Amino acid sequence: MIPFKSPLFLKDQISATELPCHDNLLIIDRAVAKNMSPEFLRAFPFVYLVDAGENLKSLEQFPQNLSEILQVWKTNISRDHTIIALGGGSVGDFAGFVASVLKRGVKLIHIPSTWLAAIDSAHGGKTALNVQGHKNQIGTFYPAEKIYIFKDLLFQQPSERALDGLGEMVKMALMDTPPFISDLGDAVEESSENILWRYLEKAIAGKYKIVLQDPYETEGLRKLLNLGHTMGHALEVHYALPHGQAVTQGLFFALAWSRERAGFAEDDYEKILKVFAQLNLKSQIQENSFRPLSKETLKEFLLKDKKIDGSSLIDFIFLRAPGQAVRQKVSAEEIVAEAARQGWCQ
Amino acid sequence: MIPFKSPLFLKDQISATELPCHDNLLIIDRAVAKNMSPEFLRAFPFVYLVDAGENLKSLEQFPQNLSEILQVWKTNISRDHTIIALGGGSVGDFAGFVASVLKRGVKLIHIPSTWLAAIDSAHGGKTALNVQGHKNQIGTFYPAEKIYIFKDLLFQQPSERALDGLGEMVKMALMDTPPFISDLGDAVEESSENILWRYLEKAIAGKYKIVLQDPYETEGLRKLLNLGHTMGHALEVHYALPHGQAVTQGLFFALAWSRERAGFAEDDYEKILKVFAQLNLKSQIQENSFRPLSKETLKEFLLKDKKIDGSSLIDFIFLRAPGQAVRQKVSAEEIVAEAARQGWCQ
Numbered sequence: 001m002i003p004f005k006s007p008l009f010l011k012d013q014i015s016a017t018e019l020p021c022h023d024n025l026l027i028i029d030r031a032v033a034k035n036m037s038p039e040f041l042r043a044f045p046f047v048y049l050v051d052a053g054e055n056l057k058s059l060e061q062f063p064q065n066l067s068e069i070l071q072v073w074k075t076n077i078s079r080d081h082t083i084i085a086l087g088g089g090s091v092g093d094f095a096g097f098v099a100s101v102l103k104r105g106v107k108l109i110h111i112p113s114t115w116l117a118a119i120d121s122a123h124g125g126k127t128a129l130n131v132q133g134h135k136n137q138i139g140t141f142y143p144a145e146k147i148y149i150f151k152d153l154l155f156q157q158p159s160e161r162a163l164d165g166l167g168e169m170v171k172m173a174l175m176d177t178p179p180f181i182s183d184l185g186d187a188v189e190e191s192s193e194n195i196l197w198r199y200l201e202k203a204i205a206g207k208y209k210i211v212l213q214d215p216y217e218t219e220g221l222r223k224l225l226n227l228g229h230t231m232g233h234a235l236e237v238h239y240a241l242p243h244g245q246a247v248t249q250g251l252f253f254a255l256a257w258s259r260e261r262a263g264f265a266e267d268d269y270e271k272i273l274k275v276f277a278q279l280n281l282k283s284q285i286q287e288n289s290f291r292p293l294s295k296e297t298l299k300e301f302l303l304k305d306k307k308i309d310g311s312s313l314i315d316f317i318f319l320r321a322p323g324q325a326v327r328q329k330v331s332a333e334e335i336v337a338e339a340a341r342q343g344w345c346q
Numbered sequence: 347m348i349p350f351k352s353p354l355f356l357k358d359q360i361s362a363t364e365l366p367c368h369d370n371l372l373i374i375d376r377a378v379a380k381n382m383s384p385e386f387l388r389a390f391p392f393v394y395l396v397d398a399g400e401n402l403k404s405l406e407q408f409p410q411n412l413s414e415i416l417q418v419w420k421t422n423i424s425r426d427h428t429i430i431a432l433g434g435g436s437v438g439d440f441a442g443f444v445a446s447v448l449k450r451g452v453k454l455i456h457i458p459s460t461w462l463a464a465i466d467s468a469h470g471g472k473t474a475l476n477v478q479g480h481k482n483q484i485g486t487f488y489p490a491e492k493i494y495i496f497k498d499l500l501f502q503q504p505s506e507r508a509l510d511g512l513g514e515m516v517k518m519a520l521m522d523t524p525p526f527i528s529d530l531g532d533a534v535e536e537s538s539e540n541i542l543w544r545y546l547e548k549a550i551a552g553k554y555k556i557v558l559q560d561p562y563e564t565e566g567l568r569k570l571l572n573l574g575h576t577m578g579h580a581l582e583v584h585y586a587l588p589h590g591q592a593v594t595q596g597l598f599f600a601l602a603w604s605r606e607r608a609g610f611a612e613d614d615y616e617k618i619l620k621v622f623a624q625l626n627l628k629s630q631i632q633e634n635s636f637r638p639l640s641k642e643t644l645k646e647f648l649l650k651d652k653k654i655d656g657s658s659l660i661d662f663i664f665l666r667a668p669g670q671a672v673r674q675k676v677s678a679e680e681i682v683a684e685a686a687r688q689g690w691c692q
Binding site: 059060062063066067070079100101102103104105126128131132137138139140141216217218 | 405406408409412413416425446447448449450451472474477478483484485486487562563564
């Protein structure tokens with residue numbers, strides 16, 4: 001088994017020269033491939049172009065995708081071969097799953113092309129497919145053998161994508177021991193991209209610190225990484241927000257609730273709100289750019305995976321203090337009540 | 347991760363009382379279910395009936411099968427839940443794969459219903475699906491948490507199924523240190539079923555001894571378990587032989603070749619042929635019950651997975667002496683020439 005902490009290579013410029021192209025398969029987001037140099041693409045004998053997005057992760061599409069991969073990858077594939085996944089989260093989830101099951105597991109290299117993937121999803125070995133539209137119902141734990149992060153590839157993205165990255169970056173900073181979060185606030189004279197690039201390794205190291213204590217998410221510890229994700233996911237789905245921006249909103253919610261319920265200190269709260277403001281991360285409630293969810297919609301969403309067993313308890317991640325995330329069981333009703341109090345639903 | 351050596355429970359009578367039925371899913375071969383008591387089946391709140399065979403392992407069918415499983419298993423499935431797989435090899439391969447990917451891995455219990463599964467496929471953690479008719483192209487390494495072997499369940503099988511089991515049993519005895527193989531020969535006054543039951547644990551222990559040295563089949567050691575399988579698989583496919591009986595024929599081939607090429611001693615060879623005869627395992631060549639393959643068919647079969655890369659070298663397992671299996675690269679041409687010499691093809 002490949003160890004959970006994948007060796008990380010940060011480089012300024014993308015290049016195929018140090019990648020194991022020979023005989024291996026590049027799975028690449030079609031939109032990203034358009035921006036790559038012909039030399040880069042030509043270096044790979046076998047290329048499978050995919051359209052990023054949730055449809056790529058559909059189990060119903062998977063047999064067709066896999067059969068195309070076997071047609072494209074014209075070699076006697078063995079477990080020593082490598083799949084190189086170049087793209088954002090959905091491409092990594094899909095290609096990672098393929099790598100984990102093909103021939104009972106070929107090697108895997110991630111090259112994240114989005115800030116979100118570079119900070120978060122490329123690390124920690126989770127792969128996933130969706131089943132009939134339900135996200136991540138199947139998957140594997142299958143860490144990449146190596147992860148390459150190329151600065152020029154990340155900076156190619158439209159600059160609003162940096163806002164997505166900042167959501168997960170701030171989350172990692174909040175979970176890390178201070179002064180990570182205040183350092184982020186001090187960097188405000190710079191562009192969001194420069195801030196992300198500067199703190200990328202630190203955020204990744206923070207994620208590994210948690211993942212390595214609970215690689216298969218059996219101890220509950222790894223769930224702490226879901227800070228901001230409960231409400232974030234609801235907003236992501238209902239307002240089609242980009243994941244990172246939804247997480248930012250979820251962090252506003254979780255922090256305000258942590259102040260009420262987990263003893264998060266008022267002065268820390270004020271400091272963190274200042275960091276958010278310095279990074280140009282705004283609460284949609286404060287901005288009035290937000291049509292509140294109905295209480296029923298939110299409750300239904302929170303419970304939708306709880307089907308039959310009658311339990312409506314949900315793992316919610318609170319912050320006791322910067323660097324001290326804790327998991328508590330709360331009811332869907334409590335979340336809805338707090339969301340109403342804060343103005344997220346009515 | 348579950349350890350590769352699964353705790354083994356051998357019992358005389360099948361019973362649901364010590365199985366974790368509550369909230370868990372039984373995946374069971376429909377044909378086996380017909381012979382189970384209503385009490386046994388009623389003990390499971392969620393049952394998914396499957397038709398054993400290669401079609402069950404089809405990736406193309408997998409999305410449909412998985413969606414049916416999610417409909418049947420009406421609970422809030424978490425990674426603490428268990429799939430109990432009751433059936434032969436195909437049921438175990440399928441249910442094991444489902445368990446390994448659902449929610450990134452739920453728990454798995456195997457209850458093999460065939461001798462072959464009880465001796466071989468239930469142990470060692472290999473799961474598999476077929477892709478467009480090509481066997482075991484995808485899969486996972488996912489050992490069961492527990493394996494229950496029930497004597498009455500195995501003895502329910504038609505007694506010709508014991509012949510299948512004897513193939514893998516003799517293979518394990520040949521790979522084990524003597525006197526396992528001669529002990530088998532000494533047990534001839536008994537029924538094949540009684541012999542299989544008596545030596546089951548010893549054969550399983552022999553398999554684990556190899557698997558534990560190379561759980562992910564990265565060191566080549568685990569491939570030694572393919573003794574008898576190269577020619578065996580060709581005969582299995584071309585004459586629709588049951589797997590275990592095909593392995594028996596493959597063992598005749600491998601032993602005769604080992605005598606020529608790997609220094610397998612003549613007197614050991616004679617002794618082993620005597621054991622085969624005592625167990626009523628016959629070489630189809632000696633019996634003249636065999637229409638030889640054409641050389642072209644055999645060569646094509648041996649190379650079919652070697653597609654593009656031009657290498658026609660195949661890992662063949664020889665026996666230097668009882669208990670001393672070795673792996674050597676041989677060309678398809680060499681296998682065909684030896685098969686012609688022995689009369690398996692012409």
